[in-house]
Amino acid sequence: MIQFHRVSLEYPVTRTLALEDVNLHIKKGEFVYLTGHSGAGKSSFLGLLIKSLKPTKGQVYVAGDPLAKFKAGRIAQHRRRIGMVFQDHQLLDHLSVFENITFALRITGAPAREWEERTMHVMRMVGLEFKRNSFPIQLSQGERQRVAIARAIVTNPVLLLADEPTGNLDPDVSWEIMALLDEINLKGTTVLVATHSREIVDRQRRRTITLRKGKLVRDDPNGGYAI
Template sequence: MIHFHRVSVEYPRTKTMALYNVNLEVKKGEFVFLVGHSGAGKSTLLGLALKRLEPTSGAVYVAGQNLANLRGNRVALHRRNIGMVFQDHRLLADLTVEENLAFILRVLGVDPREWKKRIVRVLRTVGIVHKRRAYPYQLSVGEAQRVAIARAIIGRPPIVLADEPTGNLDPENAVQVLEIFKAIHASGATVIIATHSRELVEAYPQRVVVLRSGQLVRDEKTGTYAL
């Protein structure tokens, strides 16, 4: 499903290596925790899969497609197959929760007659249907993160990526958000969560990929990790 082949990324301004010779394959339907300290390269790896970044060397394949060959509309089509959850939510401040979700459905070309049903269903999945008419400033941090997840999955993408989705949450909300991702995984999606939370990883033993200073140093199904 996702394959990083000898991928390196150098930031030209600072001449620092964000990733160095990373080889990683994530199969369809897998759940992977991508762990490491801040600056280890987790966000860079996710950005490559989304084609928000380009590798300095090596190749990134998603669903058998070399992302280097994608241009214009094909990049947009690629991104429609990936649900991305950011730590800072990135909700549109002047739109309500349901309007934020309707915006995504409009971009995806979903029939407007389907919008209400899809929106209510996905908000029930993340446990926040009662907040559908609220604006982002009226939400707690945990609620905003749930909306961000709803936005990522409302198009039913086969791949869901999350960058520190529980980084700003208290332990109780972090567990609840993890349960949502477990449900997304159970529905058949390939899920990759970048995190530095040991508690999160140990709460759901799955494949653990460890990055350190841009290099992949461990890859195993243990549910634990050491940095």
């Protein structure tokens, strides 16, 4: 599903080497944690996968496609098959919970007759069906994070990327969110989660990839957080 072949990323201007010679293969259906200190390159890694960033060296493949070959139209199509949960969740403040989720279906071109049912389905999955008419400002942090997850999965993506989905949440809510990501993975979606949370990674015992200063320093099939 994901392949990195000798990937390096240097940001222009500052010339920061955010990723250095990364080689990696993630198979379809896997659940993988991406860990590392602040500044290690986790968000840059995810940015390459949605092609908001381009590698300065090497090749990134998603579902066998070399992303470097994609032109603008194809990039939009590529992003439609990926669900992305951003650290700051990026909900639209002027839209209700229901509308925020439906928005993803609208922009991916899902048939309008399906919107209501699919939106209700994911709202039930994340336990927010009673908040359908609330606006983001009326929700707790954990509820907002759950709306962001619902929005990312409503399109049935083949790949779900989550950047610190439990950042700033209390442990109970973090576990609920991780259980939700597990459930999505069990339905066949490949899931990649960037996280600082040592407890979560240690307890889940999943494949864990560790970056240190842009280098892939550890790839442990049974998890465990180590820097």
